Amino acid sequence: MSEHATPEVSYLNDPKGTKSWLFTLDHKRIGLLYLFGIMAAFSLGGVFAMLIRLELLHPGKDIVDADTYNQLFTLHGAVMIFLFIIPSIPAALGNFVLPLMIGAKDVAFPRLNLASWYIYVAGVLLALFSLFSGAVDTGWTFYTPYSTQTNTSVISMTFAAFVLGFSSIFTGLNFIVTIHKLRIPGMTWFKMPLFVWGLYATAIIQVLATPVLGITLLLLIVERVAGIGIFDPAMGGDPVLYQHFFWFYSHPAVYIMILPGMGIISELIAVFSHKRIFGYKAIAYSSLGIAFVSFLVWGHHMFVSGQSELAAMIFSFLTFFVGIPSGIKVFNWLATMYKGSIDLKAPMLYALSFLFLFTIGGLTGVFLGALSVDVHLHDTYFIVAHFHYTMMGGTVMAFLGGLHYWWPKIWGRLYNETWARISVLLIFVGFNMTFFTQFLLGVQGMPRRYYNYLDQFQPLHAFSSYGSWVLGAGFLVMAIYLIHAIFRGRPAGPNPWEGLTFEWTTPSPPPHHNFDKVPKMTHGFYDYHLVTPKNE
């Protein structure tokens, strides 16, 4: 079985010692530090989610009171978005893989990279501080004037999000320079792996949009601390202005979350179909297209906010056009599978789950872009279901696919494939039970962020809660076999999936300096038709 042995010396143990980890400039180690951080955040956010679903099992009080419930959904959203999804793929997996993929020794600014992690940690600590000092109850959107008037710790939470924004900007800046300057000779733009394209488009949004969030949250803090009226009408401000500012960042942020995920899916489908990617340029350009249009659609969160009919029309129109590039990607991925040699390993199962769930997420977005239909569905469970299908069914599935795909590269060891398949099945079924139900609730008019609800909604709410238990079980199984693999897994060898990108040419786990020999581009990264398959 074990034809490969794990290398004695790798980035994991060279150099040794806790200090060498805390002050490391190695992108792989920083990627791992990020991975630990985001997995802790994901677990915390997941616990909040389970508590929310438990409370919603019946109308009225099950386990917590209304105030605690309001804090739970606020923290679930804030933790999942600012501490988990935004850094998940770029800062954890991207950090680890990007330099390897382009044949570089590290990112362009290793110290900035480490600084970004410490800023992330500072943001996490601030968020935890707010958790223990009278947790916020504003919803993760911090809408004014509620957020200026509530007496929970809004300041520390918004300040945490403000600080985390810098971490995100640093990572984005670093990646842009790295991708421009550190590709090995011969790797032209259209020879780059598609994951790199995804990270590039993401980085552009991170650098351009995040400052707006920073300014907005700062203004909110100034308003609360100094009593200067910006958003609160009681002081002469305008609450709708806040919504414009907030969504000007937070809509592009949705694409910070999904674009790198799409990059991962492009890799997974090509590798596990052992097939040349279909429509490389279409996929690459559509990433840039999404990044560009994403700046112009924020108003679709505000169709019933009191903005003008003309603005609503323009935003509705542009919103539909952000859907087209996503559709193009889905069709190209499908076409890649055509006449391939499809291997249903766990990462591919995640990619297929993504394809199904993200398509539902995208198509349900069409309902919401259509003005008159959105009026009915806005702020109901339909929205909750829609963004969980794109964010969890999309980004998280892609993240998990990427995690399983690169896990052997990170640790040099394979996880148990059978358990991985059981886990993906549990997650897929549990996810659909939990969230498909919520489409039905939303259509019937069940508003979101409700602690209590009418009896008529009880059966669907209960079903959704049962689904969350299946989903939770899937994640528990995953945690066990992934951790088990780190210590007891079978050695993976450099290239367990027969991938063609550079990270598979170096040992697993890679040495400190990534490559013993500088890799050369002898063929394209997707030229599977030129590779004679090995016989097993």
Place this chain on the structure above:
Amino acid sequence: MPPESSTIAGEVDALFYFIMYAGLILLAVVTLLAAFFVLKYRRTKREQTSGIAYNTPLEIIWTVIPTILIIIVFVWGFKSYLKMRVAPKDAIEIKVTAQKWFWSFDYSEGVTTVNELVVPQDKPVKLVMSSRDVIHSFFVPDFRVKMDVLPNRYTVTWFEATRRGNFNIFCAEYCGRGHSEMLGVVKVVSPQEYTGWLEEGAALGEGLTLEELGARLYIAKACHTCHKIDGAASTGPTLKNLFAHAVPLEDGTQAIADENYLRESMLNPMSKIVAGFQPVMPTYQGILKDRELDALIAYIKSLQIEKDATDE
């Protein structure tokens, strides 16, 4: 979708179902193709795969077809949205005020209701809305109507109910602890009943004793959302055995719950905060008329029950 109960609902639903069926077809195509490829090209033995990398006509087809579909949806959605936004000139105008955590409705005939919007069937009704505190959102699923209610400006929405009956009003914009309790009901009645109701409402519960009127107002003005009469504390203190008792205040002093205390608590609730409760009660200044205040005080007085049992 909930039953269509307004003139606009049919149009919204038609578009909804159009998107749903088009979406289901697309989803079926994607899913079935993926499933077919997985089954057909499943890796059983190792073999060379095809090198096809591009097909321009195919790329054009799957760009153009969705584009046409979404343009249809966009135009359709915008047209029906405009109808939703522009109220007919002859609409009955009702002023809606939202605050934590109830709705009040002011009719031009001088009638004010809380959490109960009575409207005639088959007549357009225009709502001019504003909030006294944070952002709320007026949502009637059966009418497919939703509009945010803001503190610094008026927003407008309208509907024409096509069926008689009671329809839920939800607050759809998160507004704090009582957000999910901020419920109301639209009562759609015949035009004759509507006129009769307005006349009766203007007469302010004549023929009822003060106590009976108070008991009605306790529900109708949404007091019951926060104040229970069974002795249990809720968002606010209970009203049971309240009258003439000493009330501990936040600042450490005490107040006696006499007529003037109760009146002040309704009109200026921030002046005395009961210990252990948040200062969240909105003012009823302008919502309750003098006779109504008298009635509520009379009702609270009547809640002096089981006095001996509580003294033990």
